[in-house]
Amino acid sequence: MKIVVIGGSGLIGSKVVNNLRQKGHEVLAASPASGVNTITGEGLTEALAGAEVVIDVANSPSFEDQAVLEFFETSGRNLLAAEISAGVKHHIALSVVGTERLPDSGYLRAKVAQEKLIKESGISYTIVHSTQFFEFLGGIVQAATDGDTVRLPAAFIQPISSDDVAAAMTEVALGTPRNGTIEIGGPQKFRFADLVRQYLSAKQDARQVIVDAHARYFGTELNDGSLVPGEKAQIFPTTFDAWLGRQAKAA
16 A cells, blocks of 8 residues: 655654555655655655555644644645545544644644644545654753743643654554544653653753743643543553653663
């Protein structure tokens, strides 16, 4: 089976490509670097020829409100139109747990717009809502840093490893379309501050963590349920300590 992974050179995409190739499938890792550009449309027709499944894990290069909205809308329209022409049978997109609950976030409004295009396209689809990746902790810390302090929301977070996200996307790609949304998450729920303190301690980083109920995350305030998956979510096994151990071993 031919499967095209849009964003196939990124953190999740490269792992999904590897997983599917190991299972014997013909997989095209598509990105602007490989001559496939969903914004301009360059290379899409050729890339999708003969494809049964398309997995979209591409992300916007800018998180500025208007730029990210334009990225997901333009990319989504171009990609879905090309899939219709190519006769693609299953479109899979990676999105974020809580997307529909946080309209103050420009990034998440853009993801809602992307999902709307998918649902209205007429192509059979599965949308995967994932919790935040452990690999994004460094970026979360940097975005929340002011001098020597890290100011974080009081809310819960239930992070997942990128390996587990890739495993979920692989499983979905080899299954039947859900024509709906599924949720995935990691096995542990943390307060933002508690998780980041553990992360900084492991990195021997002396920055001080401050809890601020009004601290914003991707432009929005959070409550305890904003980023936590529901009871029907698929929970993956990698714990924070296990992930840290893998990072230390790799380093």
